[in-house]
Amino acid sequence: MGTWTVVHISSGLIHANIVRGRLESEGIATRLSYEAAGEIYAITVDGLGEVRILVPDEDADRAREILTQSFREEDLDWEGKSDG
Numbered sequence: 001m002g003t004w005t006v007v008h009i010s011s012g013l014i015h016a017n018i019v020r021g022r023l024e025s026e027g028i029a030t031r032l033s034y035e036a037a038g039e040i041y042a043i044t045v046d047g048l049g050e051v052r053i054l055v056p057d058e059d060a061d062r063a064r065e066i067l068t069q070s071f072r073e074e075d076l077d078w079e080g081k082s083d084g
Contacts, residue, residue, distance in 0.1 A: 002056065002057060002058075003056075003057050004031055004054040004055060004056055004057065005054060005055060005056075005057050005060040006033075006052045006053065006054050007023075007053055007054070007055050007060055007063040007064050007067065008052075008053040008063075008067055009050055009051070009052050009053070010050070010051045010052075010053065011049055011050060011051075012049055012051065013032075013034070013051055015051075016032055016034070016051035016053055017032075019053050019067065020032065020053060022066065022067070023053070023055060023063050023066060023067075026062075026063075026066055028055050028056075028059045028062065028063050028066070029055065029056060029059070030053055030054065030055055031053075031054045031055075032051050032052070032053060032054075033051070033052040033054060034049075034050065034051040034052065035049075035050075
């Protein structure tokens with residue numbers, strides 16, 4: 001893989017890991033970039049606490065598209081059953 005592109009900026013690791021999981025469930029590799037001080041002290045001031053989610057350049061457009069999608073609880077198949 002070549003270069004990586006920021007596709008989302010999160011405020012904190014919890015939210016960043018949710019976004020990361022969403023992208024990885026679609027087969028897109030991710031990396032997180034953040035300042036250690038933000039994680040240690042749970043600071044979200046002046047960029048501390050920001051977590052950048054990066055994906056390979058070739059997946060950036062697809063990742064952004066995935067992140068624009070939203071789901072309602074009733075749209076999700078929690079038990080592996082479909083209505084059809």
